[in-house]
Amino acid sequence: MIPRLKSLNCLAHDGELVVSLDPKVRVRVADPDGRVLALLRLLLDGTRDVPALADALRGQGFAATPPDVQGVVAQLDGLGWLEDAAAPSTFDDHDRERYASNLFWFDAFTTLDVPREEPQRRLRDAHVLVLGAGGLGSAVLMNLAGLGVGALTVVDQDLVELRNFARQFTYTEAEVGQPKALRVADWLRAFDQSLRVEAERRRVESTQDVADLLRRVRPDVVVSAIDEPDEVDRWVNAACVAAGVPFVRGGLAYTQGLYWAVDPGVSACRECLERHRERLADGIDREAVQWPRVLQQQRVNRAIGPVAQVLGGFVALEALRFLTADLPGMPRPVSAGRYQLVDLAGDCSTRADPWPADPACPVCATAPARRTAAAA
Incomplete structure (x- = not known):
């Protein structure tokens, strides 16, 4: 599993983040030392598993262990902010393009355990x-x-x-x-x-x-x-x-x-x-x-x-x-x-x-x- 941050808005000021995936919902996150923002940025490209994320955070000067990062990843997933970049793809390029809007819609509801292509696969079946x-x-x-x-x-x-x-x-x-x-x-x-x-x-x-x-x-x-x-x-x-x-x-x-x-x-x-x-x-x-x-x-x-x-x-x-x-x-x-x-x-x-x-x-x-x- 490779967690990747979904496309969202994030404002930062004076040790606090305001994060919005759905414009109707704003989540305030205390981030006095900047480590949460650092983790969000590391999650953007979807290339690191949990141990690699912990290593990258330590490389930026933050104390972080894989269990620490796993706990934060679970919280972010509970908020619906993450998807699995390593989830197997069931559609070819043509179908991903044809159903692009559908996949973006499903992205609003899916999680690390349910990739955005799974609802579309259900529909095709x-x-x-x-x-x-x-x-x-x-x-x-x-x-x-x-x-x-x-x-x-x-x-x-x-x-x-x-x-x-x-x-x-x-x-x-x-x-x-x-x-x-x-x-x-x-x-x-x-x-x-x-x-x-x-x-x-x-x-x-x-x-x-x-x-x-x-x-x-x-x-x-x-x-x-x-x-x-x-x-x-x-x-x-x-x-x-x-x-x-x-x-x-x-x-x-x-x-x-x-x-x-x-x-x-x-x-x-x-x-x-x-x-x-x-x-x-x-x-x-x-x-x-x-x-x-x-x-x-x-x-x-x-x-x-x-x-x-x-x-x-x-x-x-x-x-x-x-x-x-x-x-x-x-x-x-x-x-x-x-x-x-x-x-x-x-x-x-x-x-x-x-x-x-x-x-x-x-x-x-x-x-x-x-x-x-x-x-x-």
Whole structure:
């Protein structure tokens, strides 16, 4: 292991350092004799192991032993300031250049034990199933391709229409009347020839449809970008929970963007939400459940291009969190068992609205983690 200092800012004055890796966070370090700054400078080029760092510090007149330096290195690593310059590379020059921004992003979270290429490798080995290739689905697919997700399967029943072009940018007017699933697959392959892309033109009509897809595709994560028929969320939920596959769902409620997710056996699921709503029907939502509907609002798609792109980014980012969640230091999913709501007609502020897990939920009981625990 060869510790190397990440690119950061450091101010020095009167025996004190102010160090900032993230502009939001400043760390003050007492350095009365200058040895901490000397060590930071020695760490910059990533050419010395701990004994060599101790030797170099002694050469500058500082008393330092390898155990002393190892302790400071551990503290700096705990702050997220170090990476391992000797970590084996899993990508060639082409891929390191192609995914340069991704690697710099991962650098914000990685440590000596988790090199920046490891999250990218996880993505290249991952398979995501995307249900729907409309405004949200196509935006998610564009983002997943840019992230370098290695395998994508897209399912959609619709044909390209002229009205799509206000918010769907993977299609052209020459493709009007052609299947979206096939055309977006062509776009993905052209964008990155190394992607493994499968496309199916079909309609999701039952839990069994989704379960069959999961058995055949074996994805690591599912993104659901379809909202018809009304039962589709419960179908996707039931199939994914039983298969132990996390899924992320995004959409638009009038002008409010939203996304939520289910982590089977860990978070509350969609069925938990439906059962929670049924309990609320006895209280504040009684009118919505019991009163007759005398006017029906027309269902239209208000997702303009910027809205679809913003939501697609949020959903793809949450898929990324699921795919890399088991790596130390990487961000965890933020929407499992909770709505993340975005005020797109206002100041674009966000808020979270969680729902409770139901201990008696029959769908949660089918999650592999729950079945294993029950059998133990």
